[in-house]
Amino acid sequence: MGLTSWIRGGVALASALTMGAALAQAQWPERPVRVVVPFPASGATDLIARVVTQRVAQDLGQQLVVDNKPGAGGTIGSAEVAKAAPDGYTVLFTTSSTHAISPHLMPRLSYDAAKDFTPVAHVADAPSVLLVTPSLPVKSVAELIAYAKANPGKLNYATSGNGTIVHLNSAAFSAQAGIDMTHVPYKGTALSIPDLISGQVHVLFDSLPTGMPHVVSGKVRALGVTSEKRSGLAPDLPTLAESGLPGFSSVTWFGVYLPAGAPPALVARVHQAFTKAVQTPEVKASLAKLGVDPADAGTPAKFAAMVQADSARWASVIRQHKISVQ
The missing domain is CATH 3.40.190.150 (Bordetella uptake gene, domain 1)
Structure with a gap:
């Protein structure tokens, strides 16, 4: 076999292998x-x-x-x-x-x-939902921010632990709102709910499906959701971006x-x-x-x-x- 024929054969083989691989991928999964x-x-x-x-x-x-x-x-x-x-x-x-x-x-x-x-x-x-204890005299995100600024160092927020999305949401919210709250970490947000209800902790960013039942029962108050658009699970709740924190999305x-x-x-x-x-x-x-x-x-x-x-x-x-x- 001459060099030219050998090269042509190699090209043909490579082409066939490529086509075979593409076909196998197109037929995924087998x-x-x-x-x-x-x-x-x-x-x-x-x-x-x-x-x-x-x-x-x-x-x-x-x-x-x-x-x-x-x-x-x-x-x-x-x-x-x-x-x-x-x-x-x-x-x-x-x-x-x-x-x-x-x-x-x-x-x-x-x-x-x-x-x-x-x-x-x-x-x-x-999305997550911003919850507050019902004993806190606020009914909107703007009122929460105003209250925190008027009472520096008096509010705390619960999380499911250091570095969790709950912690990061709380930190991002505090930074954009220009407020200072004390971090109280728990081993899961479920463990913080009784303390949120009783007022031992004041703020919690919980997942929407786990947080809303406590809102419906009247045990805690919801102020807003963290997504860009309102959630179908709680369409009456405004987004944080709508509530005075433009661009907030998490x-x-x-x-x-x-x-x-x-x-x-x-x-x-x-x-x-x-x-x-x-x-x-x-x-x-x-x-x-x-x-x-x-x-x-x-x-x-x-x-x-x-x-x-x-x-x-x-x-x-x-x-x-x-x-x-x-």
Whole structure:
């Protein structure tokens, strides 16, 4: 065989392999897909993942197996996916905690959130609700800010621990409002509710679905939500941006990643599968019951840009307030 023929043969073989790989990606999945949720079973991320993946499996005719790998704020399961093959059969279903917050709180992470994953799909957002104890003489965000300024050092806020989204929301709110409140960390927001009701703590940023039942019962008062738009779960509550804090926006986002190096054709296929599922009426209804808003279909690039902006924002808050998990 001459050199020219050998080169032509090599080119043909490479072309065939490329076409074969593209075809395999287009036919994904041909076997069950493992979806790693780096948080405990029955938690918010797990419940949302199961709602969405059930519909994806139904549409694709292939099983998606949710595998809970909790620990270290979601970083253990995330690190496991970072080391997996980028073939579409190991998927990460995670939140802002592992990719926009933890990298700035845990300098010794075993993964690089920006380099070790391929962003695929923005699935949903969960806003928080600003709650106050009913004994506090305020009925709006503006009144809370005015009261805090008129009574410096007298207010405190509960969180679910150092470095949590509850802590970061509280710090960002205090900074933008120009007020000073004392941090009272708990081992979970549920443990702080009795103290909020009794007035031992004054302010709490809770998740919307867990906070609203206490509002409906009259035990605590809600002043606003942290999302850009009002939530369907509490449409009468204004956003913080509407309430005198322009531009304030904070949600816990939920999204899908593949390991770094996933081929573009595969990324497009997985993106299509998840975004299509999220837009179905039954999935939207199920997410609404969980207090979660489905994300717009967008693109993987748009998702990546959103995460980058969110990460930069929380990095600034963490630096400004010297927040640490130590």
